Amino acid sequence: MIRLSKSVVGKAEAEAVAHVIEDIGYLGMGATVGEFEHQLEQYIGGGRRAICVNSGTAALHLAVQAVTKPGDEVLVPSFTFVATYQAISAAGCKPVSCDIRPDTLTLDLEDAERRITPRTTAMMPVYYASNCCMVKDYQAFAAKHGLRLIEDAAHSFGCTYQGQKIGSMGDVVCFSFDGIKNITTGEGGAIFTADEEVIQKVSDARLLGVQKDSEKRYAGQRSWNFDVVEQGYRYHMSNIFAAIGQVQLSRFEEEFAPRRRYIAQRYCELLKDTPYVKLTSMDYEHDIVPHIFALQILGGKRPQLEQILKEHDIQYGIQYAPNHHLTFFHEDVELPVTDEVYSRIISLPMHPELSEDDIQLICKLINSL
Ligand SMILES: Cc1ncc(COP(=O)(O)O)c(C=O)c1O
Incomplete structure (x- = not known):
């Protein structure tokens, strides 16, 4: 049988997982996740922070929640995996279906423009089949209409536009590391942004909304006396996933x-x-x-x-x-x-x-x- 897609993992990934189990002894979110995020930040560049979560869908959901409010409308191409839509509706927003261009198979901005209403606050273009050639057009469109731009870059890890990595120049950019993506962590994803408010919001929301818990987790601790100010989820990445991701990134x-x-x-x-x-x-x-x-x-x-x-x-x-x-x-x-x-x-x-x-x-x- 010739397979459509496949996880390409081997001895090195198995050894990295064994190291977490046998030597580190803590499988949840700890120092290995912090190290992986740091390596991703070095790789992508542009001074962006990376916040790792347990799926690409979770990354998109937290990104939408961080930049919109329930009831907002988000422009999105209908031609995408349902994860894109579920992430928008999970945040209480309405996905507004737009057409694609026949030459790129990605969001058609003329069609999208016609669908803008006073409730439109964000857009989520999708880099279908990794095609990220319109990144600058999306940025200009978002700026022109005062929209937040969340790039669904689930297909585009490692892609560049004019020499710059996708993820290094965006507003909020989300990747997937599921089993068959360009790199895998088993299941996983990451949000890249330079927006301090978004960084704080998604860092907290991935840990059930517990404020400023990430740094403690990286140091092998956790908060006992804490506050929660927003809806959160159990979306953080585990040390096991991050260990696989470190090896994948190196390959x-x-x-x-x-x-x-x-x-x-x-x-x-x-x-x-x-x-x-x-x-x-x-x-x-x-x-x-x-x-x-x-x-x-x-x-x-x-x-x-x-x-x-x-x-x-x-x-x-x-x-x-x-x-x-x-x-x-x-x-x-x-x-x-x-x-x-x-x-x-x-x-x-x-x-x-x-x-x-x-x-x-x-x-x-x-x-x-
Ligand atoms: C376009 C697109 N967006 C989002 C996702 C969601 O990623 P994940 O499977 O990691 O949740 C996928 C995954 O296949 C995808 O193809």
Whole structure:
């Protein structure tokens, strides 16, 4: 079987976990989380602080809660994983479904602009398939309309824009470290920001709202006499997750990123002349470290491809079911690009252990349609 995605973890991660269990002896949030956050801050740069939590969804939820109030509206592309929407509604806000651009498959700012109301206070663009080429456009749009900007960068860990890391230049930027992301901590996520108020709010809210508990946890202590002023959650990261993350971060630039970039470039080379394949143009050489590789199959041929991939035991993805069609988030809006892209999109296997033979077989099958 050729897998769609996969955790690439081994002996080094196992040893790091064993070190937490056997030597440190404390599995909850302690010094290892503090060290991992520090390493992430060094890696991402831009003077941003990193606040680690136990999922990307938790990161987004805390970010929304920190910069909005219940009842606010948040502009978001419908074409995203449901986690993006759940994070907005969990904070008591309304996700306002927007269309995507056909060339980038990310938030269409002209469409978003039409959906602004007096209750719109934030926007949450999503870097679908790691495509972060519009980061500056989002910043300009947010500034123009006085909105807070929360980047859902779950797919974009390690990506850059004009030489600067995603996460280093944003208002509030959220990553996911779930089992199959560009780096994994098993499950996990992080919020990057330079906003002192947001740093304090999300640091407290991840520890049940207990004020200023993070520093104590890093020192192996905790608060006994404390106050709570806001809704909090049990969203903090554990030392075990952070130990895995430290090893993954150390492997990322030399091992994972080049392999992911290479696989995307090979797919593009082998599929660029296929008339019924529409690729999204991205700079895999410099900027983009792809988390998924999604392409559009034109001419109604996607079901045929799905059948062939199933016959060859090759996993694929249909990412993602537009949120405005889901019962819980249903909105009666016309999002023509989203609907069209959803009918054509398919994700091909993408993980650092995919072999050249796998890539060639997959492309041969696509080209034989
Ligand atoms: C676009 C997007 N946003 C948010 C998330 C949520 O991340 P997590 O799975 O770590 O909660 C994901 C995860 O798959 C995602 O793909």
